[in-house]
Amino acid sequence: MEQIRTYFEKTTKLSDKDWEIFSSKLSKKEFPKKHSLLKAGQIENHLSFVEKGIIRFYIPKEENDLTFTFIFGNGFVSSYDSFLTKKPSTYTIETLTETTIWQLTFDDLQAIYNETEIGNTIGRHAAEDLFLKKSNRELSLLTQTAEQRYLDLFTEQPHLLQLIPLKYLASYIGITPQALSRIRKRIS
Amino acid sequence: MEQIRTYFEKTTKLSDKDWEIFSSKLSKKEFPKKHSLLKAGQIENHLSFVEKGIIRFYIPKEENDLTFTFIFGNGFVSSYDSFLTKKPSTYTIETLTETTIWQLTFDDLQAIYNETEIGNTIGRHAAEDLFLKKSNRELSLLTQTAEQRYLDLFTEQPHLLQLIPLKYLASYIGITPQALSRIRKRIS
DNA sequence: CGCCGAGTTGAACTGAATCAAGAAACGTGG
């Protein structure tokens, strides 16, 4: 749990009192691998912080699911637009490994808004975090080749990457499993 | 200015008093075409709402600029990450046509936070708006062909599209000007 | 009038898709 405080304090100092209120709302959850935290069609009621584990976001499709996000611990997890708008999520959030998260419900977050000075900060952090990730992703998709994207992922998370099935990685990178298999062969 | 209120009230009802405070901080600005609202390297101090005009976001490059966003009126404009983090923007924001915007400075926004109930809403709106746009963009880049992306743009903004040089559109779609020229020829 | 940037068109090339088939890994039931 300390790592959550550390994560927040990278950008904003928290008073002990605020941290007290904030952390009292967090509830720890543990899940096995291949567990859905949220299924497409459901309404998101949680903003979560991953302590340990790998998580995949995907849009279920008849033929091949579209995997568009991985979270490797120390980050927010939520179908954020669904959380904000109370509309059904268009995607599923699923664990790839055993996972530990700390959850905040929508009502908890409202309470934190009212009781602390850091509510805004948390909301802003979440938004900022998610927004920046998407921005970087956009640039990556526009300027990098599939191979570069794979190598980037590989550099960031060399050991964790082995835990993810190739077809999910391929989808995330934006190519077919066959193409990724060939890239792997070429660079190894 | 009424359209700004309408825009906000699509999702949240504002009290007259809050609107009063909010709108009093907005200052109207008009710019000619090809005017930079913010240059790469500068720190963003504004969150703006476009009333009229077309705006382009791009990362300046030696050879070809990378155009990654267009705003066609009725939307937020800001180098949002720079605005939040106070770090230099990595991109330039420039008008393509004559443009009218309503600006809010960072300090104005802080004041609104303190004086009204809608401060959070505004911040959240901006974040949500920007985040959702990026999410959709990600999906478009992952699942659509260049031709589909062009047709989508064309369907959304048929008349405005004529005002944008082909090379900017090509960059946004993620292909070369030559390729877009051929797509245009093929579908017309 | 001549220049220059933007757009068009052509030809050769390349990264990735598609279709197809075989090999490896994985989970489940006996």
Add this chain to the structure above:
DNA sequence: CCACGTTTCTTGATTCAGTTCAACTCGGCG
């Protein structure tokens, strides 16, 4: 713990969208 069936991964052949390099046209502007 093995055997089987299913899913995942690999590899090959073909096709295609888009790149690159290059030449030419067009429209605006000094």
